[in-house]
Amino acid sequence: MDLIKLEEILFIAAIFSYLVCSGIYIWYLVSRNRKAASLGTALLALGLTAHTVALILRWITSGHAPMANHYESLSVFGWAIMLFYLTAEKFYPIRAAGALVVPSGFIISSVALVFYSGPEPLAPALQSIWLWIHVSIAMLSYGLFALSFGVGFIYVVQEYLLKKNYDHVMGAFLILFALLGLVFGMWAGSYWAEPARVIADESTGAVKSVWSGSDYAKMFGGAGVGLVLALFLGYAAGKGASRQAFAKRLPSLDVLDEVSYRGIAFGFPLLTIGIVTGAIWADQAWGRWWGWDPKETWSLITWLFYGAYLHTRLTMGWRGRHSAVLAIAGIVVVMFTYLGVNLFLSGLHSYA
Amino acid sequence: MNTEKAAVAASATTTSMPIGKRIVHFLVSMKLALTLLFVIAILCIIGTILPQGDNVYLTDWPNNPLFDFYQTLGLFNMYYSWWFLSILSLLMANMLVCITKRLPTTIRHVVRPRVDVKDVFISNQPVSAVIDGEGQRVMKRAVKALSGRRYRIRTGASGTVLGERGRFSGVASISFHLSFIMLAVGALLGAFLGFDETVEIPDGRTAPIPHTDLQVKNNGFNLETVEIVDKGRVIGYRPLVYSSDLEIYRNGELVDSKVIEVNSPLRLRTYFYDLLNLEGINFHQNSYYRTSRGYVTVLGVNQLPGKNIIYLGFIMMMGGITFGLYFPHRRIWIKVGKEGKLLIGGRSHRSKVSFQRDFDQMITELRQSPQEEDKS
Numbered sequence: 001m002d003l004i005k006l007e008e009i010l011f012i013a014a015i016f017s018y019l020v021c022s023g024i025y026i027w028y029l030v031s032r033n034r035k036a037a038s039l040g041t042a043l044l045a046l047g048l049t050a051h052t053v054a055l056i057l058r059w060i061t062s063g064h065a066p067m068a069n070h071y072e073s074l075s076v077f078g079w080a081i082m083l084f085y086l087t088a089e090k091f092y093p094i095r096a097a098g099a100l101v102v103p104s105g106f107i108i109s110s111v112a113l114v115f116y117s118g119p120e121p122l123a124p125a126l127q128s129i130w131l132w133i134h135v136s137i138a139m140l141s142y143g144l145f146a147l148s149f150g151v152g153f154i155y156v157v158q159e160y161l162l163k164k165n166y167d168h169v170m171g172a173f174l175i176l177f178a179l180l181g182l183v184f185g186m187w188a189g190s191y192w193a194e195p196a197r198v199i200a201d202e203s204t205g206a207v208k209s210v211w212s213g214s215d216y217a218k219m220f221g222g223a224g225v226g227l228v229l230a231l232f233l234g235y236a237a238g239k240g241a242s243r244q245a246f247a248k249r250l251p252s253l254d255v256l257d258e259v260s261y262r263g264i265a266f267g268f269p270l271l272t273i274g275i276v277t278g279a280i281w282a283d284q285a286w287g288r289w290w291g292w293d294p295k296e297t298w299s300l301i302t303w304l305f306y307g308a309y310l311h312t313r314l315t316m317g318w319r320g321r322h323s324a325v326l327a328i329a330g331i332v333v334v335m336f337t338y339l340g341v342n343l344f345l346s347g348l349h350s351y352a
Numbered sequence: 353m354n355t356e357k358a359a360v361a362a363s364a365t366t367t368s369m370p371i372g373k374r375i376v377h378f379l380v381s382m383k384l385a386l387t388l389l390f391v392i393a394i395l396c397i398i399g400t401i402l403p404q405g406d407n408v409y410l411t412d413w414p415n416n417p418l419f420d421f422y423q424t425l426g427l428f429n430m431y432y433s434w435w436f437l438s439i440l441s442l443l444m445a446n447m448l449v450c451i452t453k454r455l456p457t458t459i460r461h462v463v464r465p466r467v468d469v470k471d472v473f474i475s476n477q478p479v480s481a482v483i484d485g486e487g488q489r490v491m492k493r494a495v496k497a498l499s500g501r502r503y504r505i506r507t508g509a510s511g512t513v514l515g516e517r518g519r520f521s522g523v524a525s526i527s528f529h530l531s532f533i534m535l536a537v538g539a540l541l542g543a544f545l546g547f548d549e550t551v552e553i554p555d556g557r558t559a560p561i562p563h564t565d566l567q568v569k570n571n572g573f574n575l576e577t578v579e580i581v582d583k584g585r586v587i588g589y590r591p592l593v594y595s596s597d598l599e600i601y602r603n604g605e606l607v608d609s610k611v612i613e614v615n616s617p618l619r620l621r622t623y624f625y626d627l628l629n630l631e632g633i634n635f636h637q638n639s640y641y642r643t644s645r646g647y648v649t650v651l652g653v654n655q656l657p658g659k660n661i662i663y664l665g666f667i668m669m670m671g672g673i674t675f676g677l678y679f680p681h682r683r684i685w686i687k688v689g690k691e692g693k694l695l696i697g698g699r700s701h702r703s704k705v706s707f708q709r710d711f712d713q714m715i716t717e718l719r720q721s722p723q724e725e726d727k728s
């Protein structure tokens with residue numbers, strides 16, 4: 001019981017440090033203060049350590065890898081983004097990109113808190129060594145795709161800044177923030193709605209939420225509030241970014257292009273291994289390695305998408321903005337595969 | 353860079369080609385591959401929205417006046433319809449042609465890499481530099497710097513040195529693409545020579561297994577559950593573990609037995625276990641349901657010849673993509689030029705920025721304080 005409480009406290013502490021780090025990274029972009037930069041990195045490392053300990057505690061208290069429900073897997077997702085960002089920062093001069101990536105990791109971790117649930121026993125189908133192998137590899141690939149998305153976005157902004165096309169800079173920020181606001185507002189609203197839960201499938205123990213009219217009103221209300229708030233934030237961010245001095249603080253186009261590509265070049269093999277380990281697991285559990293289950297099919301769609309990205313880049317010579325736009329679009333597919341499938345489509349993966 | 357130029361040249365010539373040739377050109381092109389990837393992705397999305405297989409009978413679709421027509425089109429069995437499988441086959445064919453076209457170059461890179469090159473060849477590389485000073489002496493240090501960076505060194509007849517990394521990147525890429533052919537072959541073998549059946553056996557009963565001379569007896573179904581609580585109220589039970597105690601008989605003779613769980617199937621090797629996994633029959637605890645007389649085990653029984661081909665495909669797929677993308681092919685040529693200065697230049701198949709950075713770093717090292725390094 002104490003360990004469960006400690007885990008929650010450490011996780012909230014980690015999220016708090018991510019929030020402060022987001023502020024520091026954004027402030028670094030404006031102030032160019034080197035002390036702020038190293039303070040941000042140190043605090044991020046500290047938060048990541050707390051987060052790591054929280055994950056280990058959850059593993060101990062639940063008796064299985066922390067990947068069995070949305071809280072656990074989102075927590076691992078946020079953790080992976082921060083881990084990979086810190087690693088990338090060590091090897092590439094991309095600290096400026098942290099102003100986008102670190103807040104992303106913060107948002108995903110705080111959404112995990114929205115889905116918070118105590119440790120639960122594993123459903124029979126999940127009781128396998130493959131659970132943590134399959135899920136952790138898939139999560140690592142999602143984290144890398146998220147990194148590519150963030151860096152790809154900065155690429156587009158940097159390119160418009162260099163062309164002094166400030167309307168487009170503002171447009172890019174508004175679109176990004178509007179999408180984030182809609183999605184996270186809807187999530188917050190659905191958390192507030194508290195729908196009734198019923199047993200959907202007796203043999204798997206899958207639980208389904210039953211939504212009423214007032215629940216939908218809260219959900220879309222949340223989306224509306226999120227959109228308005230996000231547009232204000234996006235306008236402020238776009239206004240702040242629309243200065244020539246800002247372009248000098250962002251990494252060069254070549255570095256951004258390369259890091260965005262590298263995220264996918266490392267993420268794609270991991271996604272491949274994630275899908276194959278899933279196939280091996282499905283073969284063991286149900287005696288079939290591929291069954292066109294919605295989650296399987298959407299992972300295939302994600303895989304086809306990034307496969308196409310790699311072909312346009314490696315054999316057709318696409319670079320720069322075209323690649324960046326694909327890396328940005330890719331995250332929509334990833335997010336649907338990860339969360340959308342469980343929320344909107346039913347299938348064998350609907351445990352959470 | 354070469355491929356880019358080639359692509360531009362190709363598109364310039366296609367406009368003047370006769371229509372038949374142009375069609376052939378399109379069939380073997382990357383454009384077709386990308387189009388097919390896109391089309392398959394869109395169809396997959398449709399397939400996850402429309403109910404597939406027996407699920408369609410749980411919806412209102414069967415009441416639709418055009419339902420029979422949709423069924424004939426295969427809309428509700430899309431992934432196994434003739435047109436979806438044809439599109440997959442077209443992609444496979446396109447891939448095979450692309451692999452075949454690339455094969456000679458890939459083999460040459462591994463077996464007979466180009467070591468002896470002209471001065472112009474080096475200075476025309478995407479990254480290149482000329483280093484002042486006594487050529488032969490700098491050469492020694494350059495070779496040392498290359499092998500320190502884990503480049504494999506080859507020296508040609510004319511004294512030109514080639515340093516290489518990730519030589520097998522191309523082979524890995526081909527292995528990755530070939531793995532799809534393996535999966536297709538394995539899946540076809542399973543579909544035509546194997547079977548996949550669902551057998552329902554009430555607690556304590558015996559049932560025959562279709563396609564075989566086996567009977568299976570369910571000696572006992574066991575279920576452990578925990579409560580599911582919502583807002584302080586118990587709304588149902590979640591299964592924690594469930595298992596069936598199975599005995600397999602042939603002509604009344606016990607062949608094998610096991611208590612199976614979801615992730616722990618019974619794998620029966622009835623005759624002999626050969627390369628194609630031809631005789632392995634697997635019994636999976638797929639699910640269960642409850643009747644007034646007790647529990648019924650839902651058993652998945654299958655025999656999938658070609659499984660080993662599929663697993664080999666998995667290994668080729670994972671290994672191929674990992675080696676192909678993590679270890680790109682990098683080549684650097686070093687030569688003492690006509691004027692006695694050292695020429696150095698090279699190219700990377702992928703990750704060009706980090707290659708350029710490594711290269712620049714090495715050049716800076718070579719230009720810095722040569723005396724100090726010579727002494728040590």
